[in-house]
Amino acid sequence: MSDLSFDLFWSFRSPYSYLATPRLRKIGEEYDVTINVRQVYPIAVRIPGFFKTVNPMWPPYLLTDTARIAEFENIPYGWPNPDPIVMDLASGEVPKDQPYIHRLTRLGVAATQAGKGIEFLSEVSRIIFGGDTPQWNEGSHLADATARAGLDLAELDAKIEADPDAYEKIIEENEAAQRAAGHWGVPLMVFEGEPFFGQDRIDLLVWRMKQKGLAARK
Template structure:
């Protein structure tokens, strides 16, 4: 029996990026289905979040993510441009969010095409992998193609019915909360939440208790 779990994931989360190669490898090695459920980052979901955050957190996050990337052998740099438009000094996040809105909707469209994991893998790699101007030229188009998707087709689907994608994102965020956590990456297996890129081994351990098998 194929096991499955929900993956709540954000295009602005470095930890989501750092977890993705291992999650993709998990799906390739084991008989498991990953239900990709993109959500908006916490900066969008919780108004004023960065006005209240502990000032020690951002510098620690940068040190920690650089360390993990080095350990995992992954290319890593803070995105240019940042998927979130915000005033770094004040923590103000405007309502208009052209980058993250498009990316999150594209993630939903890719998941509905059955290519969620490849799309997350390829797109996050250009966002966090040191590609300056990842939103310009053909970077996104080529990343989508490597995932087996046509970017123009995805954009057309979203333009035709944007409310559908926003509704799905809202449903994903509600399911994330119901799953027991607010952060990403969050894996929820049979109602049990596993939060963070360092909980993948725990997730595998639990699924093995439930009969997880390697692919033949």
């Protein structure tokens, strides 16, 4: 069994994270490598005031680019309803009261602790960004996606409610490790200290790991 592994820094508000996940999950299934999923909060809450200073051309380009990537990769895609981050898109104001992202991110940590990190990201981001699940936060959508990942949503929620600070500490540690790796964005893959930022760097990540002995699972 290989001892190769890489860290994956990932956010539930990042469409690029969502678009990278099918390929990353496939890598974990096809190659003898461990994916260390490390949840971080979206840049909207991780860097206060970010969207007040960002170039106004960036958000429209992001929407165009992500839709293009989804079409090219044949991945279902649509902007989330509701958005995991509640904010005023016109002003860039992000209120402190966030009803979705804290639970989602903590759930990602709990799923990773249960050994189903990449599966949880894959299934849950699909209902958020897949374009065909309006009001993903209502009904049984989240519970069903969690079940498809091999986990029980109520059990994960109960673990988090028992000690929410422990999960926040892990998220803070992940964010510190992300900065130490040399980049602030997601998805960020880090292999042996070398950062690979963005879904368009996955091929380079695999190439580098193959140089270090990455092999197909038997």
